[in-house]
Amino acid sequence: MGHDLEAAARVAEAAADVAAAVIRPFFRERIGIVRKGDASPVTAADRAAEKAIRALLSERFPEHGILGEEFGPEREESPFQWVLDPIDGTKSFITGRPSFGTLIALLHEGVPVLGVINQPITGERWVGLAGRPTRFSAPPGLAAPCGTRQDVALADAQLSCTTLDLFTAETRPRWERLAARVAQVTWGGDCYAHGLLALGTVDLVAETTYKIWDWAAIVPVVEGAGGVITDWSGRPLRPGADGSVLAAGSAALHAEALAILSGS
Structure with missing residues (x-):
């Protein structure tokens, strides 16, 4: 897509700006623990932000599909x-x-070709385009070079996971075998952990139950930073994927982690 992909990235970044302006007033509203329902502030923020993104994308690319x-x-x-x-x-x-x-992604015939991870509060942003280096921007004090760590042994690796609650009786033991082999496990993070992997401060992310909107934007960001991301069987992430995700800073680390997760 070349030039067209750069144009799409500019629109995606503008959409991220619009969404951030919608989301920020809802942050730290002391809404407490809520179940996502029609009246919750978090849902109000979700829906208003998605509507803003959709409006901008539909105006600029009326022929493109949108899935939110x-x-x-x-x-x-x-x-x-x-x-x-x-x-x-x-x-x-x-x-x-x-x-x-x-998360804002563009897929072409099912392949993720553009991904934006935007943190509306800190101002950190990762932009990944197929075949190009991932770009990271942040305010002074948070700026860092973008690129995964390529020379980390499994025993020295930093593994991130959002929560153990999402694993099943079948997947949890596989994940725990991997966790037992790394230097440290940190919790929480969702998409932010993949951004940190692209910066080389996290080396592995292993999760399950991802939907397409959870992984689509992450794929170009991780790959453009030098990492590898697949499902737990080593297959590329595509529509219809089983929800398992393994991201690693290097091909060698990915292969070693994949062998453990798959039991081979």
Whole structure:
């Protein structure tokens, strides 16, 4: 897509700006523990942000499809599909932790070619385009070079996971075998952990139950930073994926972690 992909990235970043302006007033509203329902502030933030993103994308790319977590699909027949998660990391958001993010992705014939991870509170942003280095921008004090760590042994690796609650009786023992082999496990983070992997401060992320809006934007970001991301069987993440995700900073680390998760 070349030049067109750069143009799409500019629109995606503008959409991230619009969503951030919608989300910020809801942050740390002391909404407490809520069940996501029609009247909750977190849902109000989700829905308002997704509507803002959809409006901008539909204006600039009226022929493209859009799939969002809150409002479902439009124009499913288009080879170009935008995939949106306005607030990935709801539990972090409602407890006032700035480790959630807005995810905006573009898929071409099912392949993620553009991904934006935007943190509306800290101002950190990752932009991944297929075949190009991932770009990271942040305010002074948070700026860092973008690129995964390529020389980390499994025993020295930092593994991130959102929560053990999402594993099943079948997947949890596999994940625990991996966790027993690394230097440290940290918890929480959702999409933010993948952003940190792209910065080289996290080396592995292993999760399950991801929906397409959870992983679509992450794929170009991780790959453009030098990492590898697949499901737990080593397959590329594509529509219809089983929800398992393994991201690693290097191909060698990915292969070693994959062998443990798959039991080979």
